[in-house]
Amino acid sequence: MMINQNIFADLDRDVFDHRNVSDYMKNYQAGLSEELVRMISGEKAEPLWMLEHRLKSLKAYNEMPIPAWGPDLSDLNLDEITYYAKASDGQSKTWEEVPEDIKNTFERLGIPEAERKILAGVGAQYESQMVYHSLQEEWSSQGVIFEDMDVALREHEELVKKYFMQCVPFNDHKFAALHGAIWSGGTFLFVPKGVKLTMPVQAYFRMNGPGMGQFEHTLIIVEEGAEVHYIEGCSAPKYGKNALHAGCVEVFVGESARARYSSVENWSRDTYNLNTKRAFVDKDAFMEWVGGNLGSRVTMLYPCSVLKGEGARADHLGIAFANTGQTQDTGAKIIHAAPYTRSNVVMKSLSKGGGVSIYRGLLQVMPHAHDCVSNVECDALILDDQSRSDTIPDMKIANSDVSITHEASAGRLNEEDVFYLMARGMNEEEAKAMLVNGFLEDIVKELPLEYAVELNRLIELEMEGSVG
Amino acid sequence: MEKSLIIKNLHVEVEGKKILKGVNLEVKQGEVHCIMGPNGSGKSTLAKVIMGHPKYKVIAGEIWFGGQNILELTPDERARMGVFLAFQYPQEIAGVNFLQYLTTIYNIHLRQMDPGVKAMKSFKFKRMVQPYLEELRMDPDFLNRYLNEGFSGGEKKKAEILQLKLIKPNLAMLDETDSGLDVDALRIVAEGVKGMLSSEMGALVVTHYRRILDYIEPDYVHMMYDGQIVKSGGCELAHMLEEIGYEWITADTTV
Numbered sequence: 001m002m003i004n005q006n007i008f009a010d011l012d013r014d015v016f017d018h019r020n021v022s023d024y025m026k027n028y029q030a031g032l033s034e035e036l037v038r039m040i041s042g043e044k045a046e047p048l049w050m051l052e053h054r055l056k057s058l059k060a061y062n063e064m065p066i067p068a069w070g071p072d073l074s075d076l077n078l079d080e081i082t083y084y085a086k087a088s089d090g091q092s093k094t095w096e097e098v099p100e101d102i103k104n105t106f107e108r109l110g111i112p113e114a115e116r117k118i119l120a121g122v123g124a125q126y127e128s129q130m131v132y133h134s135l136q137e138e139w140s141s142q143g144v145i146f147e148d149m150d151v152a153l154r155e156h157e158e159l160v161k162k163y164f165m166q167c168v169p170f171n172d173h174k175f176a177a178l179h180g181a182i183w184s185g186g187t188f189l190f191v192p193k194g195v196k197l198t199m200p201v202q203a204y205f206r207m208n209g210p211g212m213g214q215f216e217h218t219l220i221i222v223e224e225g226a227e228v229h230y231i232e233g234c235s236a237p238k239y240g241k242n243a244l245h246a247g248c249v250e251v252f253v254g255e256s257a258r259a260r261y262s263s264v265e266n267w268s269r270d271t272y273n274l275n276t277k278r279a280f281v282d283k284d285a286f287m288e289w290v291g292g293n294l295g296s297r298v299t300m301l302y303p304c305s306v307l308k309g310e311g312a313r314a315d316h317l318g319i320a321f322a323n324t325g326q327t328q329d330t331g332a333k334i335i336h337a338a339p340y341t342r343s344n345v346v347m348k349s350l351s352k353g354g355g356v357s358i359y360r361g362l363l364q365v366m367p368h369a370h371d372c373v374s375n376v377e378c379d380a381l382i383l384d385d386q387s388r389s390d391t392i393p394d395m396k397i398a399n400s401d402v403s404i405t406h407e408a409s410a411g412r413l414n415e416e417d418v419f420y421l422m423a424r425g426m427n428e429e430e431a432k433a434m435l436v437n438g439f440l441e442d443i444v445k446e447l448p449l450e451y452a453v454e455l456n457r458l459i460e461l462e463m464e465g466s467v468g
Numbered sequence: 469m470e471k472s473l474i475i476k477n478l479h480v481e482v483e484g485k486k487i488l489k490g491v492n493l494e495v496k497q498g499e500v501h502c503i504m505g506p507n508g509s510g511k512s513t514l515a516k517v518i519m520g521h522p523k524y525k526v527i528a529g530e531i532w533f534g535g536q537n538i539l540e541l542t543p544d545e546r547a548r549m550g551v552f553l554a555f556q557y558p559q560e561i562a563g564v565n566f567l568q569y570l571t572t573i574y575n576i577h578l579r580q581m582d583p584g585v586k587a588m589k590s591f592k593f594k595r596m597v598q599p600y601l602e603e604l605r606m607d608p609d610f611l612n613r614y615l616n617e618g619f620s621g622g623e624k625k626k627a628e629i630l631q632l633k634l635i636k637p638n639l640a641m642l643d644e645t646d647s648g649l650d651v652d653a654l655r656i657v658a659e660g661v662k663g664m665l666s667s668e669m670g671a672l673v674v675t676h677y678r679r680i681l682d683y684i685e686p687d688y689v690h691m692m693y694d695g696q697i698v699k700s701g702g703c704e705l706a707h708m709l710e711e712i713g714y715e716w717i718t719a720d721t722t723v
């Protein structure tokens with residue numbers, strides 16, 4: 001186990017910020033139009049219902065206002081975003097077939113090595129398109145499908161049609177509508193009844209061009225009694241030009257099934273990450289969300305679990321790190337829509353160098369959902385005087401026969417702790433990074449070891465220059 | 469360079485209150501000094517100020533170590549020069565794995581000895597540290613726990629001495645390391661320190677009681693009262709203090 005730690009151990013900021021020369025970008029124009037939507041659908045040779053879905057979404061997008069609540073989005077110029085770009089002509093099943101420059105990007109990020117060592121399957125998206133997808137024979141032979149969404153739409157049309165944007169409706173909010181209109185790429189993961197994947201599968205999403213928009217769609221269907229752990233990583237280099245990520249993740253967790261979705265999102269500091277993630281959780285099923293948000297200029301992300309069936313459970317574990325110039329507006333939405341459902345939310349946020357982190361949560365219990373249990377805990381660590389943290393919980397409880405706890409804390413690093421570590425020879429930066437990693441440990445330990453190491457390393461990078 | 473500690477006319481206050489009022493002390497490399505005194509006399513403050521605790525404000529005086537005035541140095545710089553403080557109340561730090569922590573501080577020590585040395589991985593360190601754990605009668609399972617979290621008083625003190633052994637400083641300051649220990653734990657801890665004393669490593673033992681001195685024989689005993697060292701002598705001073713207590717001392721007592 002120890003050997004694998006090295007996969008991500010040597011990461012530094014340059015790895016993520018490294019840009020590839022991107023000639024292909026000149027073929028694509030900024031801005032959104034019906035023409036572009038039709039072009040995307042035509043290029044992918046999509047069935048008519050999908051084109052209709054796109055056009056319906058585009059209409060909703062044009063009619064809906066920018067959300068009036070939450071972080072300031074006024075700097076995001078939607079006309080300057082390039083909504084669709086392809087950097088290569090096809091998708092590969094082996095890394096050898098992936099174009100050299102794209103392959104190098106993923107090599108630097110440690111993806112092929114992680115695949116060799118710890119993963120059952122890997123997908124890699126570059127700009128608007130999946131460039132690599134592979135699943136071990138052991139799992140495909142048991143009926144597991146792990147495909148690029150575009151491919152899945154061609155090869156498993158009925159399955160996609162049954163679930164696509166049924167969890168997150170196209171008119172949910174403006175950016176869901178935008179996503180519905182111009183989504184491209186992403187992951188389709190289907191785990192048939194009773195199949196339990198013992199190794200995680202991973203997809204990595206990479207934006208590379210300046211002013212890009214990435215709108216991948218992730219659709220995960222876990223049938224009755226099946227189990228899967230899906231990991232997502234995201235990054236983009238920095239250009240000083242705003243980029244937009246409006247992905248959508250839908251998870252359907254069947255009766256007694258178990259799904260774990262882990263993500264480490266490390267978008268560049270000029271990305272607006274306006275992401276929608278939601279799960280439907282059936283009877284006795286268990287959905288776990290484990291997320292780390294470090295990058296981006298503004299993140300708005302509130303993974304949602306709809307506990308539909310009796311005895312359904314959801315755990316939401318999240319980390320948000322807001323550094324200089326960043327707003328991390330994250331949280332969790334839980335809807336207890338059936339009796340005997342349980343939810344557990346643990347969110348940890350860090351604010352540093354003027355960064356703002358906000359916990360925004362919704363806990364809703366429907367009138368008929370008796371005997372529900374919910375625990376919400378949010379802890380905020382504020383690393384200096386310039387930084388901020390807020391907690392905005394919303395509760396709508398329509399059944400009195402429930403048990404609900406909500407704890408929130410906000411504080412600073414303990415000076416005695418810092419002195420103790422420094423007295424043993426750690427400099428102030430190292431001491432603080434160690435304490436910050438300790439603060440996050442409850443959540444990081446839920447990640448696979450390699451990703452925990454990656455996250456710890458990223459935190460250390462964020463902590464650099466924290467002594468002033 | 470000789471790693472001697474020299475304190476000249478040290479005045480310290482905390483939150484506006486004067487705690488140390490002109491301390492003078494010299495601990496030559498390899499010497500063992502003991503500081504005794506009643507509660508509130510400034511013993512622990514002295515140890516923390518030598519280590520560089522930011523809460524304490526030095527308003528006058530000097531602290532020299534290894535020929536350098538260390539007052540402007542940060543605690544970690546002092547630590548890397550060879551000053552070590554075993555805390556009276558070690559911090560409990562949740563989420564920080566004890567093994568990872570020990571590996572980190574051990575590697576800092578290795579790098580200090582030889583800047584070109586390759587960092588030891590935690591799995592290798594885990595093997596290396598086993599004999600130390602045995603010597604201190606510490607359960608190896610402690611390595612999987614969080615730093616000092618849920619450790620009993622005795623376990624915390626043992627963990628401090630474990631770190632002392634790993635870091636091998638030139639000056640070991642023990643801040644009431646003996647308090648709260650039962651007889652067996654005291655013997656294990658005190659023998660652990662005694663085994664390290666050499667011409668390379670001296671000690672400054674801050675204590676309220678004489679019993680640790682049965683194991684660690686001091687070259688000098690100093691008595692502190694109201695922020696000053698009011699009397700210095702040999703071991704016989706410690707015996708006398710145990711016999712007659714601290715009551716006889718007053719601020720007028722002359723050195």
